Amino acid sequence: MLGSQCTTAxxxxxxxxxxxxxxxxxxxxxxxQISCTCVSKPANPPTSPAANIEDATWPSKWSANVSAxxxxxxxxxxxxxxxxxxxxxxxxxxRADWTPYTNQKDATQVWIGGTASASSHYYVxxxxxxxxxxxxxxxxxxxxxxVERADWVxxxxxxxxxxxxxxxxxxxxxxxxxxxxxSCHVEYTEVNQSITFQNxxxxxxxxxxxxxxLRVTGGNSAPNPTKGSPRLSTVRYTNxxxxxxxxxxxxxxxxxxxxxxxxxxxVEAFFGHKVTxxxxxxxxxxxxxxxxPAHVAxxxxxxxxxxxxxAAQKVPGASYSGSNxxxxxxxxxxxxxxxPELDTRSCDTxxxxxxxxxxxxxxxxxxxxxxxxxxAAKDTRNLAHHTSAELEAEQAAVLQFVASHPELAxxxxxxxxxxxxxxxxxxxxxxxxHEVKQFVVLPRLPEAYHAKPQLTSQTAxxxxxxxxxxxxxxxCHVV
Numbered sequence: 234m235l236g237s238q239c240t241t242a243x244x245x246x247x248x249x250x251x252x253x254x255x256x257x258x259x260x261x262x263x264x265x266q267i268s269c270t271c272v273s274k275p276a277n278p279p280t281s282p283a284a285n286i287e288d289a290t291w292p293s294k295w296s297a298n299v300s301a302x303x304x305x306x307x308x309x310x311x312x313x314x315x316x317x318x319x320x321x322x323x324x325x326x327x328r329a330d331w332t333p334y335t336n337q338k339d340a341t342q343v344w345i346g347g348t349a350s351a352s353s354h355y356y357v358x359x360x361x362x363x364x365x366x367x368x369x370x371x372x373x374x375x376x377x378x379x380v381e382r383a384d385w386v387x388x389x390x391x392x393x394x395x396x397x398x399x400x401x402x403x404x405x406x407x408x409x410x411x412x413x414x415x416s417c418h419v420e421y422t423e424v425n426q427s428i429t430f431q432n433x434x435x436x437x438x439x440x441x442x443x444x445x446x447l448r449v450t451g452g453n454s455a456p457n458p459t460k461g462s463p464r465l466s467t468v469r470y471t472n473x474x475x476x477x478x479x480x481x482x483x484x485x486x487x488x489x490x491x492x493x494x495x496x497x498x499x500v501e502a503f504f505g506h507k508v509t510x511x512x513x514x515x516x517x518x519x520x521x522x523x524x525x526p527a528h529v530a531x532x533x534x535x536x537x538x539x540x541x542x543x544a545a546q547k548v549p550g551a552s553y554s555g556s557n558x559x560x561x562x563x564x565x566x567x568x569x570x571x572x573p574e575l576d577t578r579s580c581d582t583x584x585x586x587x588x589x590x591x592x593x594x595x596x597x598x599x600x601x602x603x604x605x606x607x608x609a610a611k612d613t614r615n616l617a618h619h620t621s622a623e624l625e626a627e628q629a630a631v632l633q634f635v636a637s638h639p640e641l642a643x644x645x646x647x648x649x650x651x652x653x654x655x656x657x658x659x660x661x662x663x664x665x666x667h668e669v670k671q672f673v674v675l676p677r678l679p680e681a682y683h684a685k686p687q688l689t690s691q692t693a694x695x696x697x698x699x700x701x702x703x704x705x706x707x708x709c710h711v712v
Contacts, residue, residue, distance in 0.1 A: 235403065236302050236450065236467030237271045238309070245271035250404050252276070258396055258416035259429055259452075266307060267452025267465055268416065268429040273409070278400035282436060284413050286395065288444050289386035289434045293322045295445075296479050297470035299329065304465040306456050306594060307587040308674035310576050318470065319484045322383040325353075326485040341488040358488035365487070386432045389417035403433060403447045405471055411436045412447055425629070427454040445473050455625075457593045464590070536602040536662045544606040544614075544659065547709075554710050561710040562680040569654070569677060574667070580650035580676040581643075585635065588649045589628045591673050595656040596624050598669050603660050613705040614659045634696055641686070641696055647679040648703035654678050655706045678707065 234248035239255035246253060250273025257269040282288070299318040304311050316331040325346025332339050343356040356365045382388065389395045398414040412433040419428045431450040437443030449468050456464035473479075536544075553568070555561030569577050583591075596618065607615040618624040631649070635642045653676055661669060682704070688694050 234302075235271055235273065236448065236469065237311075238266065238304055238465055239269050239271050240265075249273045250275075250402050251409060252402070256398060256401075256414070258398055258431065259418060259427070262418075262427060264427050264452075264454035267427060267454050268418075268431065268450075270431075270450060270465070270467060272414070273402040273404070274399065275402055279411060279436070279438060282443075284397055284400070286387050286390045286397070286415060287384075288413065288436075289384075289415055289432050289446075290444060291320070291322065291383040291385075291446055292444065292475045292479075293383055294477060294480050295320050295473055295475045296484075297445075297474070298472045300469050300471075302467045302469075303463050305463045305671070306590040306673050307464055307584075308576070308578070310674050312671045319480050321480050321485065324485075328484050343485055343488055345485055356487055385430075386415050386417065386434075389430070390415070394419055398431075400436075401433065403469075405441065405447065408439055408441075410441055410447060411438045425455075428452065441473070442475070445475070446470055455593070456590050457597055536600050537664070540600070540603060540662045541606065544603045545610075547610070547612065549710050556711070558682040558708070558711055559680045562678040562707065565654075565707075565710060566677045566680070569675065574670045576670075576674040577677050578674050580647060580679045583646070583650070583676050585632060585642075585646060585649065588646065588653060588676060589631075591653050591675065592624065592628070592649065592656070593621070594669060594673050595653060595661065596621065598665050599656065599660045600662040600665055603662070607659075613702075613709060614655060616656075616660065617702065634692065638693055638696065641693065644683040644686075644700050645696065647681075647683065648700035650676040650679055651707050652703040655703075659706070 239245050242255045249271045252273050252275040254274040256272040257265050259265050259268040296319040301314045319328040327344045329342045340359045345354050354365050394417050396416045398416050401414050402409045403412050414433050417430045429452040433448040435441045435445040452465045555564050635645050
């Protein structure tokens with residue numbers, strides 16, 4: 234389908250239009266997976282009008298039906314959503330009505346951008362509960378925080394980051410609409426991260442006027458959907474209304490007369506990071522925000538009594554134990570595979586980079602109340618990292634370690650798989666597990682234990698100690 238991930242044209246055989254192909258703006262980069270998607274690229278496209286990046290500027294006011302297709306990490310797992318989107322660039326407001334979102338529940342989200350005299354606020358209403366929290370921008374010092382500018386594609390071109398991908402078609406109803414496709418790639422070499430945004434705007438050759446954003450795609454080489462940064466997401470817009478009458482001030486009113494204000498500290502604790510304007514433009518951020526009202530309604534904690542009771546239990550029950558390591562891990566894998574909502578894969582099918590992406594999702598989604606229990610009890614389930622920065626620093630060191638000690642690569646990978654499963658089972662409350670299942674494919678537990686090998690350096694010794702700590706929780710299941 235249009236917007237699906239791809240590696241070759243053969244991956245795009247249906248649902249893409251009259252001339253399916255695979256478009257890869259970042260084909261020769263380290264992370265082509267953040268930009269390669271299915272498109273329709275017929276031969277002999279029209280030569281007029283000439284390509285002009287200024288034509289990619291969005292209308293200042295518009296609304297449209299929206300459909301989203303999101304890959305949270307480097308797996309093939311994707312989630313979708315649909316609804317209607319409203320944009321007013323003149324006053325800095327957006328609204329999204331999801332009917333339904335990825336968890337099959339309706340939601341309304343309104344971003345009232347900041348002005349010189351008012352701060353920026355984001356409202357989420359799901360069911361009878363409505364909450365609000367502030368939106369910040371670390372790059373804005375004293376100025377208002379508002380929605381993305383309508384000419385962001387041109388601004389990217391002015392900065393030297395854009396690439397013209399050519400003239401393509403997007404099916405809209407029964408019409409094949411000609412569009413120009415631009416890509417904007419930003420490389421953050423200091424943190425080894427790449428981000429790519431793509432925009433497809435109509436040329437005005439058919440029933441649709443020039444300049445409508447029929448499709449927008451974003452990609453991130455360090456994905457974390459709970460932070461609003463999935464690996465690859467595509468949003469398509471149809472049934473446009475533009476001009477002054479396309480939106481009204483009432484579209485951007487609070488979605489309820491009573492919306493509970495949530496302090497910045499509580500919002501940061503829930504999302505695992507400060508919420509900035511960059512998060513608001515991604516569908517996966519909306520999915521995470523959709524769960525926040527329920528979190529607030531649960532007296533400020535996402536951990537259920539069942540979660541806390543299990544956290545306090547140090548010895549696993551008989552149904553979660555085995556007579557040896559292999560038997561215990563096999564039984565635990567059976568429990569994982571029995572969950573119809575959870576996608577799992579054998580550990581040996583993951584690369585380290587893929588496992589690290591899964592880890593980042595799980596770490597950011599962690600439930601703080603559970604960590605408090607493990608920390609106080611000095612439990613083996615206690616997290617080894619306190620912050621995202623600590624986790625990402627270790628992940629970088631792990632990649633360097635494996636490059637220097639390839640003979641230990643399997644042991645290192647298996648240790649990360651054990652740790653990822655432990656985090657999912659013991660550090661995520663049941664409500665958060667439900668949210669995370671939308672975004673990740675979880676590795677299954679390796680069923681072989683790595684005995685201590687002959688080590689030739691202090692660095693290798695430290696590598697084995699880290700593996701031993703990662704499987705320490707699993708060892709508790711052997712009786």
